[in-house]
Every structure is written in structure tokens, then in C-alpha cells.
Amino acid sequence: MPARDAAPAANKYRAHRERQRRRILDAAERLFDEHGIDRVTMVEVTSASGLRASTMYQYFSSKDDIVWAILGTVLADLAAQTKEAIETARTALDKITAMLEIMADRLTNDQAKVRFLAQFDAMYARDWPAERLLTLEGQINPLGFRYFGTLIREGIADGSLRPDLDPDLTMHAVINAVIGAQRRLASLGNRVELEYGQPVDRLFRETIRVILLGLRATEIRAARVRCAPPSRAERSG
Amino acid sequence: MPARDAAPAANKYRAHRERQRRRILDAAERLFDEHGIDRVTMVEVTSASGLRASTMYQYFSSKDDIVWAILGTVLADLAAQTKEAIETARTALDKITAMLEIMADRLTNDQAKVRFLAQFDAMYARDWPAERLLTLEGQINPLGFRYFGTLIREGIADGSLRPDLDPDLTMHAVINAVIGAQRRLASLGNRVELEYGQPVDRLFRETIRVILLGLRATEIRAARVRCAPPSRAERSG
Amino acid sequence: MPARDAAPAANKYRAHRERQRRRILDAAERLFDEHGIDRVTMVEVTSASGLRASTMYQYFSSKDDIVWAILGTVLADLAAQTKEAIETARTALDKITAMLEIMADRLTNDQAKVRFLAQFDAMYARDWPAERLLTLEGQINPLGFRYFGTLIREGIADGSLRPDLDPDLTMHAVINAVIGAQRRLASLGNRVELEYGQPVDRLFRETIRVILLGLRATEIRAARVRCAPPSRAERSG
Amino acid sequence: MPARDAAPAANKYRAHRERQRRRILDAAERLFDEHGIDRVTMVEVTSASGLRASTMYQYFSSKDDIVWAILGTVLADLAAQTKEAIETARTALDKITAMLEIMADRLTNDQAKVRFLAQFDAMYARDWPAERLLTLEGQINPLGFRYFGTLIREGIADGSLRPDLDPDLTMHAVINAVIGAQRRLASLGNRVELEYGQPVDRLFRETIRVILLGLRATEIRAARVRCAPPSRAERSG
């Protein structure tokens, strides 16, 4: 009976299509990471996927298509992780710390994906429309850029951040530096390690530590209170 | 007399060659910045230089050749500036500050060159031999990487840096973050500006400020100088 | 009862097929006119018809099939119109005039179809078998080519045509010129208008007028009627 | 001595280049005529010219380029012939007759080139910019379109043309019909011959004869003089 058969058939098609798509994206992701996005041709992706050129075009009509598709999945993962981490944090400093921790974690456990983002930034930044960037970074910080200012103000209010920070500037500056460092380390990878004699994770975590030291309230509050002896809170901060 | 004619002729010849070389490099630099290194072909560089393909081969036999040549000039400039700045500084913090200032200055005044370095990192990191990286970073810090550890120790000793910094790690971490941020900002350029509503220089200088805040012992000293001897808790931060 | 259900089902089926066929032909006709037959691919016709490539093959298995099908309908219309017009005419000149009028009318009111014929001539003339041409022109003049000679003789006899016309040649020559002019004007369309500053219909009607002037015995007769019995010389032209 | 060698070397290059160009154009012209412009691919032209695909692109970068180049030579020839013929004619009717004679001559002696023009009209009319048409037709009538009106007026004045012709319309209409007929006959070629039983030249010359009969003053002058007996000239006209 056609009515009964139609749905399963359609499902089967869709499932097949999805599987093929994944094969292509996986092959592409691997090749991009091994040789660099710019050095990989559609022909290579095609044969690495076990397809013929003309079949490929039924799925992706250009390398850009593939790149954007990969970007989509990478960012979706990232967004989910970030959101979860922020929700469980309490003070603003904790939230910021959680965000940066996520980035350290990704660098350790998903270096290939971070490298992909690094390449993407370097190669596509030029061409892609500004809204894309909003989407991109917006997904790293799913609460939106506006939230950055709020976060700093919140931290100043709750005493976890230095009171002299510029709410409209600081968080942007921090995120940028951290993303820059993370991607650079992912790209240069073990070269950095060879050279600096330090694993990339340690370097990155140290970067985060220094930045958080630069943000946190401890010393400043001491200065503000000025001539009173430091409270216990300050001492332990 | 051949002896007399030879030298001027040779000079003229060398001068001509040097001029041609510059034309090529300038054209390439411009194209690389406009369209991205990977999207520029030798054909384009050739015709932008006003040469013929076959003439090009008398100067550069591949795009890589050109890229490395440009890299050489960019790094030489950078090295000179950095060295000078460091020499005039007194405390370790001053030296670090000077190094980071140089980077901010380059971002403001030589964004194209920073963009070039950003592209270089992203695209050539993969292939180029490790010694090259040593050269690269070695020229930013002409005193050598070993010096980084010394610098931190010096700063702790002269009281300009936090005493709890790890001499083998901190400076590497800081430099990496700053380079990462600088190149990222140069690459994304006015896109970041549109999005964050802040000019890239301000963002970058804020990044530096936060990092220096994270490094310095200043506030503690400030508090100390002003009112009372620092408690032990403050000293250990 | 199967006997009762079969007929309506078959009808429904046939109606559906016919509707699909028309959709395809209409889409093709439009595309052929917009972009030129040779530049239109089956893929384009297929998607303009809202079908899938594989479905198309249930109806037409090549572009040629479609072209011939369209040709069939266009010629059928034309044949009907021509036949009717000729039947109501009295003298040979009137018949010829009627035939040419039809062509002017089509140029004015069905320019797209004339353009189709123009393209067909230019592109398929090379390949198509000679019998097809017979069919083609035979339908414009449903009475057959032989009739052309008869027509001229008839006109000479009834005094409507110049007596010095060659019955085996003239009508062919005239028809050819008129078809050539008509199709050319349809093809070049408003380009001619822009250039010559005259609408295509006016140009075409003027062409017809000149040709008819070249054919008719009228003026001589006019002279005759007005003043004096015609001399023998005038009668024989 | 370089000064002496340079010029001959450059000449040699240019001569070689010109020879290659001609080989390509000749091969293309032949293929276009045999199979139709649209059915010929660059690959075919290339190999018919004895070149490699990549060499071809040093000369012509698309089929269109080739088509336009051929068009250029064809029109140049035509323009030269037409101009010469017109100059030696005396009355307007003679001039028109000369123009049409040229077209008959080309049909007889250069049918392939006329076929090329026919194809060009049918296939490129759609796309090519209007100025091109001006150039095209302008070269057939090198005196410019304005001249058409003048010619008719001149003919009416010198008594060689019917006085009731519309100077702004007639010549355009005539030329269009003649070009249409000529190209149609060239395209259909021997098919027409088979069918009509008449060689194409005869048909075309008959077309011209009828049209000229339609234009010339003879009969009209009879009418104008009205009641005088026809002169001998009129009788034999």
C-alpha cells in the first residue's frame, strides 16, 4: 500500500542522504586539518569521501559550502557547552572563568576543531559578511554581546571584579585575546611546544590565569579601602 | 677600459634587479592583503608587477619564495623597533610594557603588515620547519627565548612583577596571547569595530592593560606606599 | 465493477499526462524564446516545469523531441489560419495578399512564435531531413507547392498580376523573401526598431507593399481605365 | 647587435601570431559552417587548429571571441565591396540595384559566409548590444542609415523611383527583406533547391527583381502623365 510505504521510503532516503553528508564533512574536516583549507581541492574531498565528482555536486556545490557547514556544527557544539557552563556559575568572575575554562578545555580535547576555527578566521574573515561574525561570536557567547557589559558591571557590583574596569571594553578585549591565543596555539600546536618547552595547554591556562588576575578585585579593593588593614576576604581572594 | 666600466655596469645591474624585486614584493604584499595569500596566484602578482610570467622566474620561482621574502622584511623592521624599545626601559615591567606597546603601535600604524603575519601564521604554520618559528619569534624578542625567564625573575626581584609568577611559563603565555589578539584584531579589522562598537586599537590596549594588571605588583606596592606595610597575605597575592 | 472503473481511470490518467505535457511545452517555449533554443538545457526545462529530471523522461527524452512538438503546434495554427484566408479571396492577387497579410498579422500578434520558427530554421535546417521542410512549408501553404505556379498563372490570366512573371519562380521567391523578412524582424525585434526608428510591423507591411507593387498589374490597369484603352504593349508588360 | 635584431624578432613573433590566429579562425569557420556555431565546442576548434587547449587561450578566450573575430573579417569584406559598387552607380535606382546585386553575388560566391551571418543573427541577436547591430548593418551600408532616406528622395527626384514611396521606411523595409531572404536561402541551401526545384541564386535574383519592380517609377510615371500614350521606355521598363 503506497500510503504505508511512502513514509519509510522517504525516511530511508533522508537517512542515506544524511549519512553521505556526514561522510563528506568528515573527510573534508580531516583534509582541511591535515593540509589546510586552501590547499584542499574539491576533487580531493570528493575522492576521500569515496564519491564521484558529479555526485559531490548533489550535496555541496563548492568548498565554501562545505566550510560553512562544518563551521555550523563546530559552533553549535561550542554554544551548547558555553551556555551550560555559564548557567552553573555564581559571581561574574565565576562566569568569566567558566567561559575561559571552556576554551581551555576545547583546546585540550578538540584541538582540531579549534584549528579549523583558526583557519576560518584567517581565510574567510576577509570575505564573509559582518552578520556572520555576529552569529559566530554570538554563539560563543550565546547571551549576546550586550551581555558583556552587563557582566562586568555585575562583577563590579558583586565585588568579584576590579571597580576600575570599563564595562564597554574589558570583556570584548579579554575575549578577543583569549580567542586569539587559543587559536594561535591550536594552529602552531606542537611547534610551540618544541620551542617554548611547554605544552600548549599549560601556556594557555597560564594566559587565562594572568588575565583573570588582571580582572579580579583583590588588590584594588585593598587600595580602595586604602588605609584600613585588609579584611580576611581580601586576604583569601 | 673594462676595469673601469665593469663596476658601474655591475652596480647599475644590481640596482635594477633590486628595483624589480621591490616592485614584485610591493605588488604581492598589496594583493596578499587585499585578497588573501591563498587566493593570489603568481599570474596575478606577475601582472600586477607589470612583468611577464617568464620574467618573474628570474626573480622568484614560487609564491612561497615571495612570501618568505616579505616575511623577512616585516620581521626585520619589527626586530629593530623592539630592540630599541627594550633597551631604554628600566624595570622588567617597563621592558614588558615596552614590548607590548610596540605591538599596539604596529597594530595602529602598520595594520597591513600585522595582517600579513596573521595570514602567515595561519597558512604556513603547518608546513614550515620548526627552526623558522624560532627565527620568527626570536626576532620579536631579539634577546632570545631564554631571556623570557630571566625577565620575569628580574621583575620579581626588582619588585615590579607579582612574585608568584612562573618564570618558565608566564612570559611565553603573555606573548602568545598578545600576538594572538593583535593578529586577530588586524585580520578582522573593522568588522570587530562594527560589532563591538570599539576601535581595534582601544580593544587591544585594553587587553594589554588587563594583562599588565595581572602581572604587576604595582597596586600592592601602591597600597603599601600609601598607608602601611603590606600584610603577608597581600604580598603572596 | 472493473469495467466501469477502468474507463474513468484511464481518462483521468490521460488528462493528467496531457496536462503535464503542456506544462513542459509551455515552459520550454518560454525558455527557448528568452534564452535561445541552443542555450536552454533539459535541466532548465525540467525545473521550469516543476518536475524532476527523471520524471521528464516519462514525457520527452530529448530537447529535440520538445522542439518538434512545439513546432507541430505552431505549424498547425498557422496552417489553419492560412487556409481560411485563402479560401475567402477572389483574384490571385487577393490570395497572395491574404497570405502575406497572415504573416504580417502573426508578426504583430504572435511574435514569439515567429521567433521560434526563426530559431528553428537557423538551428535545425542543417540536420533535419528534407521531408520535414516539405511538411513545414507545405503547411504554410496547405495547397502544396505546386499550387504556387498555378496561382501566378491564374493571376496573369485574371489580370491581377504582371504578365511577365515567371510562374515557376516568382511565388517561391516572394514567399522566401517574406518569410526571411518576417523571421528576421521577429528575431531582431525591438533592436531593429531602435535602430531604424520604425516599429517592426510597419517595416514588414512596407516590405509586403513593395513586393505586391512589384507583382501587381494594377497601376497599368489604372492608367488604362483612366484615359484610354490599353495599348498592347501595356497589356503584355 | 640588439638594436638591429629586435625589430625583426618582433616582426617574426607578430607574423607567427597572425598565422596562428588565421589557422584558428579558418578552422572555426569551417566547423561553424559544418555543424552550426552552437554545436561546436572550443575543444573541437582547438584540435582542428592543431593546438592544445591551453595554447588556444592565448589567442581567444571564448567561442564568442572567435565568433566576433570572424564577423569582423566577413563584414569588412562586405563593406569594401558594397562601397565600391555604390560609387560607380548613377541614379538612385542604380545604386539600390548595385547594393542588391552585391548581395546576390555573395550568395552565389560566398554562401558559407552568408550562412555564417545567418547563424550570427539567429543566435547572437538576443544578447548582443544594440550598438553592435548599428556597426553590423552600418558596414553593409557604409554610408549610414540616414543615407537610406536620402537615397529614396534622390530616386524620386531623379525619376528612377516611384514618387509615392515613404523615404523613411522603404529602404529599411527593402534591405530587411533582402537580407532575410538571402540568409534564409544560404541557410536552407540545397534543401530549398530540392524542394522548389530552383537553384537558390535564381530564386534570390527573382526576389530582387520583384522588389525592384515594386520600387521603380515606370508604371507610376505612366499614371502621372496620365492620359498620354505610354512612351517606349515605359513599355519596355
Added chain:
DNA sequence: AATGAATGAGACTTCATTCAT
């Protein structure tokens, strides 16, 4: 040293068509 010509290699893309469901 400069350059015109030639070209192998290969990337990208589209089409028409078949087959299994």
C-alpha cells in the same frame, strides 16, 4: 635579462541519462 610561445596538469562544473524504489 626579458619575453613570446607553448603546454601538461588538473580543477571546476554541468549535462544527460540510468536505475532502483
Added chain:
DNA sequence: GATGAATGAAGTCTCATTCAT
């Protein structure tokens, strides 16, 4: 009868590079 998937074949075009002058 409709359609999703697959694909061989072919065309278009560009690039890097060599060679002879």
C-alpha cells in the same frame, strides 16, 4: 507514474613552468 541517487562524459578554464630567442 514519480522520484532520489548516482554517474560517465565532456566542456571550460587557469596555473605554473619551460624553452628558445
